[in-house]
Amino acid sequence: MMSMAKMTQMLLPGMLARRCGVIINVSSAFGRNPTPYLALYGATKSFADFFSRALLKEYGKYHIAVQSLTPYTVSTNMVKNAPPTTLLPPADTYVRSALSTVGRASRTHGYLPHSILGAVLDRSPSCVRLLYIKLFQYRASKFMARLQLQQRD
Numbered sequence: 001m002m003s004m005a006k007m008t009q010m011l012l013p014g015m016l017a018r019r020c021g022v023i024i025n026v027s028s029a030f031g032r033n034p035t036p037y038l039a040l041y042g043a044t045k046s047f048a049d050f051f052s053r054a055l056l057k058e059y060g061k062y063h064i065a066v067q068s069l070t071p072y073t074v075s076t077n078m079v080k081n082a083p084p085t086t087l088l089p090p091a092d093t094y095v096r097s098a099l100s101t102v103g104r105a106s107r108t109h110g111y112l113p114h115s116i117l118g119a120v121l122d123r124s125p126s127c128v129r130l131l132y133i134k135l136f137q138y139r140a141s142k143f144m145a146r147l148q149l150q151q152r153d
């Protein structure tokens with residue numbers, strides 16, 4: 001949170017002077033709603049989301065695009081490069097898709113399958129979102145256990 005605020009403080013004056021700029025802050029789908037069992041992660045991601053949306057209100061009129069990017073899972077180091085699926089794209093696929101939304105969407109999941117999942121979950125009761133988090137954690141723990149076994153062999 002601090003690095004996001006500090007980076008903004010460093011870069012915004014130059015953008016203001018040039019009257020143009022793009023800020024992309026990586027939040028998370030888990031920052032869009034309260035996220036039990038990922039409470040701290042979700043809360044920090046909600047900071048990124050709220051911070052970006054407020055900045056856009058303040059600086060959009062100076063031609064500075066501020067985007068809040070809220071992905072679901074992407075196959076990166078953070079998830080031990082889990083095997084990609086439609087809902088868990090490789091990083092380059094995700095980035096290509098997300099960059100194509102810059103200037104067109106100020107708050108986006110950045111990737112069509114994530115947007116569809118988000119549209120469903122955002123409209124669902126909190127117990128359904130909780131079920132999704134539990135499923136996510138279950139699959140993550142199974143994957144980690146498998147990875148540990150492979151590393152031991």
Ligand SMILES: NC(=O)c1ccc[n+]([C@@H]2O[C@H](COP(=O)([O-])OP(=O)(O)OC[C@H]3O[C@@H](n4cnc5c(N)ncnc54)[C@H](OP(=O)(O)O)[C@@H]3O)[C@@H](O)[C@H]2O)c1
Binds near residue numbers: 027029073077078
């Ligand atoms: N992957 C997902 O499923 C997912 C979903 C939603 C949101 N996100 C968010 O996306 C962002 C990027 O994550 P990622 O998935 O790309 O993970 P990643 O592959 O692990 O990349 C994390 C990056 O952050 C850098 N980093 C870590 N600690 C740092 C520190 N103290 N100071 C400076 N740089 C530091 C790492 O640098 P080094 O390479 O030098 O270690 C690395 O480049 C995170 O904010 C994450 O919460 C990820």
